[in-house]
Amino acid sequence: MTPLHDVAVVGYGPTGLTAASLLGRLGHRVVVCERWPGLYGLPRLTHIDDETARTIQAAGDADEALRDSSTCTYVWLNGKGETLVRIPANPRGPMGYPDHISMYQPDVESAVDKRLRGYGTVDVRQGWAVTGLHQDDDGVTLRLRGWNSDGATADGPHDEVRARYVIAADGSRSAIRELLGVERQDFGFNEQWLNIDTEWLRPQPPEFAHGTQYCDPARGHMTINIGTTRQRFEFALLPGESREEMTDPESAWRLLRRHHDLGPDDVRIIRHLVYGFEARIATRWRTGRVFLAGDAAHTMPPYLGQGACSGLRDATNLAWKLHLVLGGQAPDTLLDTYESERRPHVTALTHAAIALGKVANTHDAEAAAARDAAFLAGEVPPPPPFPPLTDGVLRQGTNAPVGTLTPQGRIRRADGRIGRLDDLTGYGFTLVATEDPGPALGPERLARLERLGCAVVALDTVDDLDGRHREYLRLLGAVAYVARPDFVLFGAAADRTDLGALVDDLDAALSGTTVAAV
Incomplete structure (x- = not known):
């Protein structure tokens, strides 16, 4: 068998x-x-x-x-080289890493x-x-x-x-x-782009140490660093350009010379192909x-x-x-909560990506000029924050921002070990509290948490080296919170009397005895 x-x-x-x-x-x-x-x-x-x-x-x-990675600022330029949008990278994002990373x-x-x-x-x-x-x-x-x-x-x-x-x-x-x-x-977004991945044969010039989207109506194109030693270049195919023509090596060198003044003495091409951008959801x-x-x-x-x-x-x-x-x-x-949680989130991101694609690939000169004027005048609102989860395994009926992401900082345990929170707690649920929650929870609830593989972190027994978890609890107005294994906030306890209910609600949400919705 x-x-x-x-x-x-x-x-x-x-x-x-x-x-x-x-x-x-x-x-x-x-x-x-x-x-x-x-x-x-x-x-x-x-x-x-x-x-x-x-x-x-x-x-x-x-x-x-991430040994060959770097923070990655992203700049959007118009056809004249004017900056439309600049998205800086925060080297200390809430998860314990830069919030935009270029990697290999x-x-x-x-x-x-x-x-x-x-x-x-x-x-x-x-x-x-x-x-x-x-x-x-x-x-x-x-x-x-x-x-x-x-x-x-x-x-x-x-x-x-x-x-x-x-x-x-x-x-x-x-x-x-x-x-x-x-x-x-099919959301109706279909484009063909030429992808050229290269390796630097000399130190990476500073102007290439970030991502740049060129919103040029003549031809949209972009470049982004791949860590610190490699570079990606992409060029939109124009009407009449075939896949066969654009995958000819000379086409790649022609575009690299024209747009970036780069040749075989500067970079080595390691990947060269035409592929399609699409937006489709099962x-x-x-x-x-x-x-x-x-x-x-x-x-x-x-x-x-x-x-x-x-x-x-x-x-x-x-x-x-x-x-x-x-x-x-x-x-x-x-x-069943896999799709009910993930589909709305990825659908929202797909629509946002489509909207940005339309900004990057405005081919009509007059429309591009109007777009540029709106950006330069500050009339275009910033992109919305990433959506939280709004359905699934989430605690009901509190003011906590359930469905958003919880932070990760460095902690020092009583035994002297220092590390990122997840390295010291493992992959699973985590209950973080200002002080030992044991007396408020009692042995039965603690046993339930243990069966779930939930780590318990009392901040009065460890050093919160970055202050990130205490600050997060302060922002929540809570004495404790439960993070899911995917870092999503399940819920928070406003005070010690609410701790038991928080664990009970987690148990109920996982057992299916309640349908959590916010």
Whole structure:
């Protein structure tokens, strides 16, 4: 009989890697099915935020993953070189990392891959494509074929894997989504851009040590640093330009010379292709025991830098919920909150990215002039903050900003150990209180928290080295708060008499005895 795994993860890009690592960290038997025989090895994503960096910290060695990274300010210029928007990077974001990070994707993937292979519970099967899927009441069987660059080989090796649940993180052309017959809603944003990734042959000039979007009606283009030693350049294809023409190396050098005065003595091209920007969201993210995640569930234009970040949010949202369900700590219905929480959030970001794409790619000269005048006159409002979660596992009926993100600072424990909060508490729920909550909670509630794997941090017994957690409690007007494993604020206790109710509400929300909504 085919061995039963807890979870099968299909796809080994950032979303799949993260999901597999978090589940492996939690002790689950995971099998990964990936058609490519090795890690991709080239940068596709170049930007993450501090929330994503914190997720990478949970899934791998963050310092190793971000060893060739830098803060990334983003500037939007018009065709005349005038600054329309400047988005500075905060080097000390609330998650304990810069809030805009330029990074080298292969470093991140290698660090997470290294971590998850050390758990001993994750079986990584590379070089295998999923060609079939069958669900029953107890699990999912995936049919596999050996795969090479020409595709799945009809007469090659074949196998099956079986798992209680499946996470399909197999990209925008998801084979699992096709097997399930899930359609996607198309938001009507489709563009073709030339991507040129390069490596500096000399020290990176200062003018390239950040991201720049050139909102030129003649041709939209952009550049962004990939860490400190590499650079990405992108150019919009104009009407009449073909994919074949633009993937000719001379086309790349022509554009680099014309727009940046760069040639083969300055940079080496390491990746050169035309790809499409699109905005599509799957009509359903769960089909029985199978969940779509990352690009398989949603794609968006890159102007907000949130495509990959959204995939990692999917991974960490699913991982902790699957952990509770697999461990008998929550009913299967908890998994329905994955889509109800994530879909509104990613939809809002998709619309924001589309709006920014329209700003960047205004091709009509008169419309571009009007756009420039509005920006330069300060008549364009700043982009709205990222949306909070508004449904799902959240505490009802309080004034706390539930559904927003909780901070991470450095703490020193009584034994002298210093580290980021999550490194000292682990991947799970965390209750942070001004002082020991034990007397107010009592042994039964403390035992419940222990069963959930909830760490308890009393700030009167540790040094809050950055003051970040005490300040956060002050802003909440609370004596304690509970953070979910995906860093989302579940709820806060206004005073010690409310502590017990906070834990009871968490238990009720996870057991499904209440439907939390704000």
